[in-house]
Amino acid sequence: MKSLADLEAIRARTLENINMRKDENAARVVIGMATCGIAAGARPVMLAFMEEIQKRNLQHVTVSQTGCIGMCRYEPMLDVILPGQEKVTYIHVKPEMVPRIVSEHIVNGHPVEEYTIGAAKD
Amino acid sequence: MRDLSLHLLDLAQNSITAGASLVTVRLTLEDSGMLTMQLEDNGKGMSPELLQRVTSPFATTRTTRKVGLGIPMMKENAEKAGGTFTLESEEGKGTVLTASMDTKNIDCLPMGDLSGTLLSLMLTNPLYPDFLIEGKSPQGEGTFDTREVRAALGSDIPFNEPSVAAWLKEALDEEMKSIFGGVLI
Numbered sequence: 001m002k003s004l005a006d007l008e009a010i011r012a013r014t015l016e017n018i019n020m021r022k023d024e025n026a027a028r029v030v031i032g033m034a035t036c037g038i039a040a041g042a043r044p045v046m047l048a049f050m051e052e053i054q055k056r057n058l059q060h061v062t063v064s065q066t067g068c069i070g071m072c073r074y075e076p077m078l079d080v081i082l083p084g085q086e087k088v089t090y091i092h093v094k095p096e097m098v099p100r101i102v103s104e105h106i107v108n109g110h111p112v113e114e115y116t117i118g119a120a121k122d
Numbered sequence: 123m124r125d126l127s128l129h130l131l132d133l134a135q136n137s138i139t140a141g142a143s144l145v146t147v148r149l150t151l152e153d154s155g156m157l158t159m160q161l162e163d164n165g166k167g168m169s170p171e172l173l174q175r176v177t178s179p180f181a182t183t184r185t186t187r188k189v190g191l192g193i194p195m196m197k198e199n200a201e202k203a204g205g206t207f208t209l210e211s212e213e214g215k216g217t218v219l220t221a222s223m224d225t226k227n228i229d230c231l232p233m234g235d236l237s238g239t240l241l242s243l244m245l246t247n248p249l250y251p252d253f254l255i256e257g258k259s260p261q262g263e264g265t266f267d268t269r270e271v272r273a274a275l276g277s278d279i280p281f282n283e284p285s286v287a288a289w290l291k292e293a294l295d296e297e298m299k300s301i302f303g304g305v306l307i
Contacts, residue, residue: 033242038123
């Protein structure tokens with residue numbers, strides 16, 4: 001059973017990491033979660049990012065959401081913004097694609113070109 | 123929308139946009155199989171004029187486009203599954219959205235990933251607002267209150283910290299399974 005008492009220990013462990021995440025050098029993942037994004041499957045993608053970040057214990061990554069940016073046909077969409085670089089927009093993202101985006105782009109700095117909006121054929 | 127939990131995720135966003143500090147999700151499954159999904163918030167509410175036209179797909183508060191499909195799709199999915207859809211709202215007080223459906227109706231959408239939805243809401247709104255989940259079914263009832271979580275964790279730690287997120291995931295899974303496991307999810 002999970003109990004609220006667990007949170008005390010989590011607090012102690014977490015306090016120092018938080019400042020790192022607030023850091024301007026943090027990488028940002030911004031997922032479209034309006035009606036269109038949600039209907040297309042944004043929720044499992046967001047949860048996959050959280051899981052992958054936890055698995056790799058990445059301290060410099062934040063995941064947040066945004067609304068509809070008007071290209072609903074490409075949902076689920078997300079932006080990866082590395083500090084000092086232009087944002088990269090991924091389209092039709094599925095949870096299975098998330099580990100590759102995290103390892104190749106967020107960790108190693110090479111966008112996964114074939115998943116980006118630049119590779120869209122329609 | 124493929125399932126009811128996705129509607130919940132979508133509609134809760136309206137409460138958050140309305141500036142609510144507390145969003146209450148009530149899920150009640152009766153012996154008869156009737157399911158009531160209620161979202162109550164203390165956000166800014168809607169004017170009578172907006173309230174009247176908000177179930178139209180051509181009503182939205184957005185300024186970039188003229189369609190808003192979240193509410194009308196929920197209404198349609200409730201009504202085609204033998205249920206009802208109501209919205210009450212008062213400016214300055216908040217909004218209560220109630221959708222019911224007969225889970226035995228062939229056109230009723232499945233519940234879907236309920237705890238994953240609640241988790242998504244908490245992770246994408248890591249510091250504000252709070253969520254109160256009240257669940258009830260023939261096999262039990264329970265609540266999950268993020269105000270209690272914040273009191274124990276400290277209000278300066280956001281829910282999207284990975285170790286907090288992992289705790290929330292397990293706690294929500296346990297709670298929802300104990301209430302709805304086998305009967306709804």
